[in-house]
Amino acid sequence: MSDIDIYGIYPSLLDEAWEDISPFIQMGLDYAQNELDLDDVYQGIQENRIVPVVMGYGKEILAVVTMEVVNKPQKRIMTLMTAGGTDLDDWLDEFMDVAEQLAKGQKCDAIYINGRKGWERKLKRYGYKHSYAVLTRELQ
Numbered sequence: 782m783s784d785i786d787i788y789g790i791y792p793s794l795l796d797e798a799w800e801d802i803s804p805f806i807q808m809g810l811d812y813a814q815n816e817l818d819l820d821d822v823y824q825g826i827q828e829n830r831i832v833p834v835v836m837g838y839g840k841e842i843l844a845v846v847t848m849e850v851v852n853k854p855q856k857r858i859m860t861l862m863t864a865g866g867t868d869l870d871d872w873l874d875e876f877m878d879v880a881e882q883l884a885k886g887q888k889c890d891a892i893y894i895n896g897r898k899g900w901e902r903k904l905k906r907y908g909y910k911h912s913y914a915v916l917t918r919e920l921q
Contacts, residue, residue, distance in 0.1 A: 785836055785837070785872045787835070788835055789833065789834050790802060792827050792828075798835075799823065801842060802845045804865075806819060806833065806845055806863055809846075809864050811865075822863070830850075831847050831848070831849045832883070833848075834846045834847075834848060834879065834880075836866065836875070836876055837872075843867055844865060844867065845864075846864045846876065847864075848862065848880065848883065849862055850889060856890045858889055858893050859884035859889040859893070860892075861892065861894045873903065877907050880892060892909075
């Protein structure tokens with residue numbers, strides 16, 4: 782496995798990086814059930830509520846994952862909101878370590894990942910388990 786670069790984008794650098802990272806964020810948003818859009822993510826990053834984490838080799842971006850801390854009455858949760866990119870096997874191990882460090886640094890009690898069923902298979906080896914299902918019905 783090669784040395785992958787993993788870094789966050791600070792709000793002060795967002796405008797400079799947005800053109801490069803937004804297509805990867807959009808990949809994840811395509812599966813987000815219209816709960817949010819690129820403008821919402823951009824605003825969340827500007828307000829320091831959402832952290833985009835970039836994986837790549839130098840200037841070549843492979844993937845971007847967005848993360849947000851959510852406070853519940855009994856738990857503080859790091860939620861991985863969107864993930865978009867390529868070459869998952871090149872960056873997943875290192876990213877999972879970074880995600881856990883970030884969550885612990887934010888004094889979170891757990892990490893939640895909202896995603897498609899395939900993530901369950903990929904993340905099982907990191908100790909993730911299927912906790913519950915979300916059923917949806919769009920209202921007219």
